[in-house]
Amino acid sequence: MDEYLFLADAMLGKLSRWIRICGFDTCYTDSTMRDSDILVKITKSGRILITRDRELSLRSDHSLLIKSHRSDEQLLEFLRKYPPQPSKFFTRCTVCNGILDPVDPPYCGLTVPKSVAHRGLKVNVCRNCHKIYWNGTHRKSIEIKLRSIMEIISNENH
Template structure:
């Protein structure tokens, strides 16, 4: 189970699913209004993820951590930036992943199958697992290059 907890606005469903794959508790609903996101973030000590500059501004006025997602970035770049800023672990391990549908905890059923303890959706390591790993490898590469550049510039 990962330490940081997130809440994403209505425009970041894909990012929410990726963070859940990585094992991060990430709340997401298309129905969340800005005031609800701020209230939940404050009550649960969650980092707000948003593409809405206004929401990010209001969050920061409330002393809440907010990550503004640039619309020009792809998912690998966004994950890399989150890894750098919040030290998220870019490792996909289904034993620690969360349900991409409801954010529930997954329970291992057998060697290659997991089931959500909340919504009962089943997951398995199929052909899609290679695609997941490839995106994570790209995100790691981007974060390592960026960290190398910033470390080199500071010396």
């Protein structure tokens, strides 16, 4: 599979976090970035623009216009166009887009919650912002949601 690079505009913050969960390299603009600056950035970086702004999407040769207002439907729209590789799920930081590295106990000086350390869970740490992730109940609900969306797409393709 080709490696796609994305830039989500300020209207799609929640979607950008979900796309990162799926392992896609996804930058995010803030609301102060002008459309002209966004277009320059995607041109220079080779990123594909993800936007809900129809006019902005028409000004770019490489964009995906997201039509839905609902985050679940937005993710479905995105994954229909760019099917993920499940092996890449949970490999990017949802906060800064950095790569996550696995760390086994004793965590090499990381500050992890006592409950995580007590159970000896493997954690993942962002190379950039050092946010720590582990397999808890929140991850299980994310996995269920992703499986459900992937099942919808699979059923559409058959």
